Amino acid sequence: MTIDQILEANADKYEEELCELLRIPSVSADSTHAPDVRKAAKWVADQFTRLDFPTEIVETAGHPIVLASSPPVEGAPTVLVYGHYDVQPPDPLEEWISPPFEPTRRNGNIYARGATDDKGQMLTHIKSAEAWMAVEGKLPVNVKYIIEGEEEVGSAHLEQFIADNKQRLACDCVVVSDSSQFAAGQPAITYGLKGIAYFELRLHGPKQDLHSGTFGGAVTNPANTLCKMLAALSDEDGRVQLEGFYDDVTPLSENERAQFAELPFSDETFMTQLGIDGVTGESGYSTLERRWARPTYDINGLWSGYQGEGAKTVLPARAGAKLSFRLVPNQEPAKIAAALRAKIEELCPPGINWELKEFHSAHGVVVSLDSPYMKAAALAIEAGFGRAPVFIREGGSIPVVNTFKEILGVDTLLLGWGLDDDNTHSPNEKFSLADFHRGIKASAHLWQELAKI
Amino acid sequence: MTIDQILEANADKYEEELCELLRIPSVSADSTHAPDVRKAAKWVADQFTRLDFPTEIVETAGHPIVLASSPPVEGAPTVLVYGHYDVQPPDPLEEWISPPFEPTRRNGNIYARGATDDKGQMLTHIKSAEAWMAVEGKLPVNVKYIIEGEEEVGSAHLEQFIADNKQRLACDCVVVSDSSQFAAGQPAITYGLKGIAYFELRLHGPKQDLHSGTFGGAVTNPANTLCKMLAALSDEDGRVQLEGFYDDVTPLSENERAQFAELPFSDETFMTQLGIDGVTGESGYSTLERRWARPTYDINGLWSGYQGEGAKTVLPARAGAKLSFRLVPNQEPAKIAAALRAKIEELCPPGINWELKEFHSAHGVVVSLDSPYMKAAALAIEAGFGRAPVFIREGGSIPVVNTFKEILGVDTLLLGWGLDDDNTHSPNEKFSLADFHRGIKASAHLWQELAKI
Numbered sequence: 001m002t003i004d005q006i007l008e009a010n011a012d013k014y015e016e017e018l019c020e021l022l023r024i025p026s027v028s029a030d031s032t033h034a035p036d037v038r039k040a041a042k043w044v045a046d047q048f049t050r051l052d053f054p055t056e057i058v059e060t061a062g063h064p065i066v067l068a069s070s071p072p073v074e075g076a077p078t079v080l081v082y083g084h085y086d087v088q089p090p091d092p093l094e095e096w097i098s099p100p101f102e103p104t105r106r107n108g109n110i111y112a113r114g115a116t117d118d119k120g121q122m123l124t125h126i127k128s129a130e131a132w133m134a135v136e137g138k139l140p141v142n143v144k145y146i147i148e149g150e151e152e153v154g155s156a157h158l159e160q161f162i163a164d165n166k167q168r169l170a171c172d173c174v175v176v177s178d179s180s181q182f183a184a185g186q187p188a189i190t191y192g193l194k195g196i197a198y199f200e201l202r203l204h205g206p207k208q209d210l211h212s213g214t215f216g217g218a219v220t221n222p223a224n225t226l227c228k229m230l231a232a233l234s235d236e237d238g239r240v241q242l243e244g245f246y247d248d249v250t251p252l253s254e255n256e257r258a259q260f261a262e263l264p265f266s267d268e269t270f271m272t273q274l275g276i277d278g279v280t281g282e283s284g285y286s287t288l289e290r291r292w293a294r295p296t297y298d299i300n301g302l303w304s305g306y307q308g309e310g311a312k313t314v315l316p317a318r319a320g321a322k323l324s325f326r327l328v329p330n331q332e333p334a335k336i337a338a339a340l341r342a343k344i345e346e347l348c349p350p351g352i353n354w355e356l357k358e359f360h361s362a363h364g365v366v367v368s369l370d371s372p373y374m375k376a377a378a379l380a381i382e383a384g385f386g387r388a389p390v391f392i393r394e395g396g397s398i399p400v401v402n403t404f405k406e407i408l409g410v411d412t413l414l415l416g417w418g419l420d421d422d423n424t425h426s427p428n429e430k431f432s433l434a435d436f437h438r439g440i441k442a443s444a445h446l447w448q449e450l451a452k453i
Numbered sequence: 454m455t456i457d458q459i460l461e462a463n464a465d466k467y468e469e470e471l472c473e474l475l476r477i478p479s480v481s482a483d484s485t486h487a488p489d490v491r492k493a494a495k496w497v498a499d500q501f502t503r504l505d506f507p508t509e510i511v512e513t514a515g516h517p518i519v520l521a522s523s524p525p526v527e528g529a530p531t532v533l534v535y536g537h538y539d540v541q542p543p544d545p546l547e548e549w550i551s552p553p554f555e556p557t558r559r560n561g562n563i564y565a566r567g568a569t570d571d572k573g574q575m576l577t578h579i580k581s582a583e584a585w586m587a588v589e590g591k592l593p594v595n596v597k598y599i600i601e602g603e604e605e606v607g608s609a610h611l612e613q614f615i616a617d618n619k620q621r622l623a624c625d626c627v628v629v630s631d632s633s634q635f636a637a638g639q640p641a642i643t644y645g646l647k648g649i650a651y652f653e654l655r656l657h658g659p660k661q662d663l664h665s666g667t668f669g670g671a672v673t674n675p676a677n678t679l680c681k682m683l684a685a686l687s688d689e690d691g692r693v694q695l696e697g698f699y700d701d702v703t704p705l706s707e708n709e710r711a712q713f714a715e716l717p718f719s720d721e722t723f724m725t726q727l728g729i730d731g732v733t734g735e736s737g738y739s740t741l742e743r744r745w746a747r748p749t750y751d752i753n754g755l756w757s758g759y760q761g762e763g764a765k766t767v768l769p770a771r772a773g774a775k776l777s778f779r780l781v782p783n784q785e786p787a788k789i790a791a792a793l794r795a796k797i798e799e800l801c802p803p804g805i806n807w808e809l810k811e812f813h814s815a816h817g818v819v820v821s822l823d824s825p826y827m828k829a830a831a832l833a834i835e836a837g838f839g840r841a842p843v844f845i846r847e848g849g850s851i852p853v854v855n856t857f858k859e860i861l862g863v864d865t866l867l868l869g870w871g872l873d874d875d876n877t878h879s880p881n882e883k884f885s886l887a888d889f890h891r892g893i894k895a896s897a898h899l900w901q902e903l904a905k906i
Contacts, residue, residue, distance in 0.1 A: 196666070216777075217750075217751070217848070218741075219727060219729065223754070224752050226680070226755070227755075271804075276672065291671045299677050299769075300759055300765060301676070301765070302757040303757075304754060311813060312753060313651070316753070349733050350732065351729040351730060360764060
């Protein structure tokens with residue numbers, strides 16, 4: 001039998017095994033489920049021990065990490081598969097059509113908490129190894145697995161573990177399947193993520209709230225000042241007005257722009273989905289370019305003075321905001337923070353003191369489209385899904401991708417088998433069973449393609 | 454005996470009567486005190502009936518209004534004295550040095566809730582009439598009294614009552630003593646009040662909060678938009694940027710500016726009191742000019758997105774603000790509202806819907822310094838306090854002053870006998886007993902001076 005044939009022969013078994021895993025309510029956020037989380041770790045570890053892979057359940061101060069590795073193949077590339085076996089809480093329970101931990105098939109999908117995020121997607125890379133072991137007795141490359149149980153609660157112990165186990169985790173590239181295809185029937189490889197620099201700005205004016213009649217117009221109003229400052233951080237063309245903000249920006253290549261433009265994306269559909277009557281942003285760029293590959297500036301929160309019903313004639317003593325910049329590769333969060341401080345200092349009028357708190361930051365990452373790993377992944381996906389993937393980027397950050405880049409020095413291939421409407425983190429989470437099997441096939445072909453590098 | 458002599462002879466009696474009134478806990482906001490509020494109304498009415506003034510306790514849907522009038526004097530001017538016999542709640546009780554409803558003398562002051570606001574100040578205009586009645590058997594002018602019991606809870610039934618009793622309340626001017634001198638030893642007449650136009654602006658973006666990574670930079674952010682809009686409503690010189698905003702502004706006269714400049718006011722002291730390291734405002738004007746006589750724009754409240762601890766990467770669906778313009782005489786609130794609507798419409802980008810709610814508005818008022826009533830009041834104050842008053846304005850609005858102007862068509866003389874540190878609305882409210890007696894004397898002279906008009 002060929003690999004593809006064995007995958008077909010075992011399709012039912014794979015689904016049954018997925019259901020087994022989905023029945024374990026491994027909710028990492030809920031301490032009453034700690035035994036279930038451990039049970040899921042054990043279930044995953046058993047998958048590997050059955051293949052005779054060296055396997056370890058590593059304890060952390062939180063939930064355990066499962067490590068395993070395929071039989072060594074001298075001279076072949078080494079791939080690190082990252083995934084997670086923990087799931088989001090299922091609430092609100094009453095909105096589930098079928099119970100979250102009783103996996104149910106409907107319309108070609110399997111419905112359960114964790115179906116797509118990430119039990120179903122993660123499992124594809126184990127089943128593909130199983131098929132290779134059955135047919136060939138080995139894999140054509142070295143595959144290491146790191147499957148954690150704290151992804152849904154912030155991966156608190158992962159970064160330190162990776163830093164402490166650099167040698168053990170050393171690899172040529174990382175593979176993560178924990179995201180979505182571009183659209184149903186259109187697989188994608190996410191080759192870029194934005195970075196972020198997130199801040200809280202607090203302005204302090206008079207020592208207490210004042211009567212806006214008695215003092216207004218003469219005492220600098222922190223709320224007015226906050227609006228002036230935050231407004232001054234971007235211009236009418238949607239360009240961020242911090243010194244040197246665009247200096248290090250890696251521009252979109254003509255090739256990327258052409259690829260984005262070819263994607264089946266329409267502003268009209270996008271607007272309808274969000275309930276808005278127009279889009280705006282940095283001038284000279286399309287919506288997808290703005291979302292995926294241009295740095296942005298968003299106010300995430302605002303507060304000052306009186307927020308209740310009716311009118312209160314107060315000149316507020318304080319005003320504050322949360323604001324963040326999404327960064328593209330090559331932009332340095334620390335430089336952005338320094339430029340923001342300089343700008344605020346420049347804009348701050350007499351009568352106001354300011355305070356800037358720096359929250360998390362991350363670099364943007366992008367994997368070269370010319371990377372041999374990327375090309376291997378594209379061929380594998382085409383083999384698995386029957387259609388070549390499109391290459392997309394994403395405006396969010398995935399911290400673990402930065403961790404792998406910064407600590408292990410390697411790029412991550414983001415191969416999403418899910419769909420945007422899979423209801424991750426919501427009731428009625430689902431995963432297409434067809435995509436589950438296509439994902440296994442793509443993964444099996446990925447080992448093959450990577451072996452050719 | 455002259456009037457002045459009888460005032461001196463009765464000083465102790467006046468203080469004792471003030472204490473009687475102060476012992477009645479006429480807290481209008483607290484329904485358990487409703488009998489006390491009524492008791493205070495009765496006490497005030499008794500003051501008038503003892504003088505044989507026609508007196509009425511008028512019921513309202515809330516607390517009663519006390520009406521009275523001195524014996525008619527054919528051909529003489531008619532003055533309407535407005536005051537209130539209700540008081541603020543005394544909380545926090547534990548911060549009072551002596552109990553709020555046990556009036557106590559310390560350092561030349563009487564300490565009690567309502568001492569200055571407004572029982573003590575209001576009573577001066579009754580005791581002055583009593584002295585005239587004792588000496589002359591009549592007053593030299595027609596004095597009408599309207600003493601309400603709902604000032605501290607918004608005077609809900611006053612405006613309608615005035616509108617329904619225009620003839621009965623008809624007068625040449627109104628006298629109100631419910632404010633402060635410019636400083637200790639420096640009496641003042643407040644001849645101008647600002648108006649106001651107060652709004653709530655709400656911006657609506659996408660139908661729900663979005664991930665700022667996935668959507669930021671492409672979906673118009675209501676918080677960014679709000680800051681842009683609110684910032685655009687004033688320029689770098691602190692000038693309001695609404696079409697025609699300054700067109701109707703009555704400019705400060707050179708005379709007024711000179712008078713303000715002569716007042717013992719220092720920016721440094723002001724800054725120290727408020728805990729600020731600088732002042733800003735409309736360029737070309739002093740702090741007092743900005744506070745008293747120039748229109749202003751203040752944001753009174755702001756809200757959007759995430760206001761909690763830490764970071765949340767949200768692109769908020771909504772943002773809102775409370776904002777108000779303080780207006781000077783001749784500016785029309787309705788015109789300002791229309792200009793604001795036009796400006797918001799002009800500034801509103803695609804992807805945002807806006808909603809503007811208009812709260813209360815009031816016209817600014819100013820009484821001519823050349824008014825004969827003003828001149829009479831100045832002479833009376835000089836006689837009572839031994840020092841000529843300064844003429845000041847105030848940045849707040851006093852709704853009843855607008856009501857008298859709009860319904861009865863008359864100006865109000867704001868003759869404050871209190872001091873800025875009297876702790877009105879706070880624990881340890883006080884009133885200088887010397888100023889109480891000076892106020893009575895000034896009032897007695899006011900009737901005389903008004904009779905000369």
